Amino acid sequence: MTRIGFIGAGRLGAPMVRRLIGAGHQVGVLGRSDEKCSAIAELGATAVTTLQEAADRAEVVVVCAFTDEQVRQVCLTAGLITAMAPKSALVLHTTGSPRTAEAIAARGQALGVDVVDAPVSGGPHDIAAGHVTIFAGGGDDALARVTPVLAAYGDPILHIGPVGAGQRVKLVNNTLFAGQIGLLVEAVRLARSLGVPETALLAALPHGSGASRALSGVATRGSVEQFIDTAGSFIAKDVEVVRKISAELGADLGVLDDVVSTWLGST
Structure with missing residues (x-):
C-alpha cells in the first residue's frame, strides 16, 4: 500500500482514484466544496481540503489538472511541492509544457522530491479498464518508485527519458x-x-x-x-x-x- 495525495479528480482523475483505491492504496483527494467531497467519498477515497493535507504523509502526490497553468499554480505558486516530504515523489499527468515539468523538477531537486512527468494517452474508459498508455519522463529510481502507483491504471508505462521527455x-x-x-x-x-x-x-x-x-x-x-x-x-x-x-x-x-x-x- 502507498499513501497517495491526489489533485484533480475530474474526467480523467476520478477513474484513476477509483483504480488506486481498488489496488489497495490509501488516497487523500483534494476537494474544496461539499459537492466535491461527496463525490470523492463515493470513489472510496478520503477528502482533504488543502494542498498541505494532500501532501501530508504522502509518499506520492499525483496532479491531474486540466491546464499547464493550473499545474504551475498548484505546484509552484500555491506551494504543493514545498509541502511535500523529502524522498516523496510528484507525478504530473497533465499534458503541458516540458518546461513546466522541468521547472517543477528543479524545485523538487532542491527539496529532495522526485518529479515524474507522466501524460496519458487514452480516455476515461481506458483508465477504468487499467490500460491507459503513460509516457513517463524522469530518473530511473523515481520511475521505479511511482510505478506501483501508475500500474493501478497504466499499461503500458513507457519510460521515454528524463523529466520533460514524456511531455x-x-x-x-x-x-x-x-x-x-x-x-x-x-x-x-x-x-x-x-x-x-x-x-x-x-x-x-x-x-x-x-x-x-x-x-x-x-x-x-x-x-x-x-x-x-x-x-x-x-x-x-x-x-x-x-x-x-x-x-x-x-x-x-x-x-x-x-x-x-x-x-x-x-x-
Whole structure:
C-alpha cells in the first residue's frame, strides 16, 4: 500500500482514484466544496481540503489538472511541492509544457522530491479498464518508485527519458492524432463527393488499411463532427501548447500544421 495525495479528480482523475483505491492504496483527494467531497467519498477515497493535507504523509502526490497553468499554480505558486516530504515523489499527468515539468523538477531537486512527468494517452474508459498508455519522463529510481502507483491504471508505462521527455512525446502524439482527424475530415468530404455517405464510410474504413485509433474513435461517435464536438477542445489545447513550444525551440509542425488546420484553424 502507498499513501497517495491526489489533485484533480475530474474526467480523467476520478477513474484513476477509483483504480488506486481498488489496488489497495490509501488516497487523500483534494476537494474544496461539499459537492466535491461527496463525490470523492463515493470513489472510496478520503477528502482533504488543502494542498498541505494532500501532501501530508504522502509518499506520492499525483496532479491531474486540466491546464499547464493550473499545474504551475498548484505546484509552484500555491506551494504543493514545498509541502511535500523529502524522498516523496510528484507525478504530473497533465499534458503541458516540458518546461513546466522541468521547472517543477528543479524545485523538487532542491527539496529532495522526485518529479515524474507522466501524460496519458487514452480516455476515461481506458483508465477504468487499467490500460491507459503513460509516457513517463524522469530518473530511473523515481520511475521505479511511482510505478506501483501508475500500474493501478497504466499499461503500458513507457519510460521515454528524463523529466520533460514524456511531455514532448505526448505533444507529438496529440499533434499526429489531430492531423489524423484532419485527414478524416477530408476523407469524409471526398466520400460525399463520390456519393458515399459518412455512415457507410465509417463502417467500412476500420476494416481496411487506412484504419487507425483516430478512425476507431470517430467511427464509435458516428461522425467526424460528433467526435470533434466531444474531444475537440482537449485536442485543441494540446495543439496550442505544441505550436508554442515548437516555436520557442526553433521548430515547427511542418505539414502536420496544414492538416490540423483543416479542422482546428490556424490559432
